[in-house]
Amino acid sequence: MPLASVAVPVTPTATPFAASARTVDVDARHITKVFPARHGGNAVIALDDVSLLIPAGEFVSIVGASGCGKTTLLRIIAGLENEYTGDLTLGGQPVLGPGPDKGVVFQDHRLLPWLTVEQNVGFGLLDLPKEEQRERIDKYIRLVGLKGFERAWPSQLSGGMAQRAAIARALVNKPRILLLDEPLGALDAITRIYMQRELEKIWFEEQITMVMVTHDVEEALYLSDTVVVMSSRPGRVKRIQGNPIVRPRDRENSTFQDVRRELLIELELQTKAQFAYEI
Ligand SMILES: Nc1ncnc2c1ncn2[C@@H]1O[C@H](COP(=O)(O)OP(=O)(O)OP(=O)(O)O)[C@@H](O)[C@H]1O
């Protein structure tokens, strides 16, 4: 059962725990990632001693200034980046590479243009018996609200629809965790709010762990049990904020607005510190 109705106090915690005593899904300890110097430039410390424990079934958002290492952290959890120091396990097992237990959704949908929606969604299932492929494809296409568009080509979809197809493609393997890197970043404001509700519904129905990178603090607070604020240069976890608002969340709620404001101030301070000049 996701932490749908559990209120977490509005205090930053000193521990790396994203929430209290529940089964830990992502256990990342002292992760440091350095991109070596190239072409005479400096090495970049993308992540510096990042520790984060994410309980199973939790929705966690990661926010932070551009370049603070959010995508790098997500790629490491996804098994797409192997050169780092520190320890990382997913469900108690070391993360050795990408796999069907880890679904990933990027900002751009990355659908294959020469395959239809259902072919894209079923692309990772080709080893399964035909009947099971069919069942899973149908289930997830329905879950993301694309029933009737199975035979459409990616070029015939709106941005929101293409992103739904990408989410279905990530879920069809029944991953234990879904990692989303600014999945709604390219959508207009109204579609984005609609898709946030859809994403919450999917999370609730699938009961899986979701970790989402976003630049939008309101989106993070609307969707997440916990918001992780990162600081940049080098990328570190600056604050772990439990969400005090019970679902379904009302963006107009005064506590929602207070926490949102607090997080924005924190992010703005970081962004100011990042630039050496002001206009
Ligand atoms: N492949 C790479 N080679 C060298 N440096 C990299 C590479 N990928 C990322 N970096 C550097 O690592 C730092 C963190 O990058 P990352 O993409 O994780 O940031 P981010 O928080 O996702 O930023 P944004 O919000 O703009 O997407 C940046 O300084 C970036 O320049």
Ligand SMILES: [Mg+2]
């Ligand atoms: Mg990024």
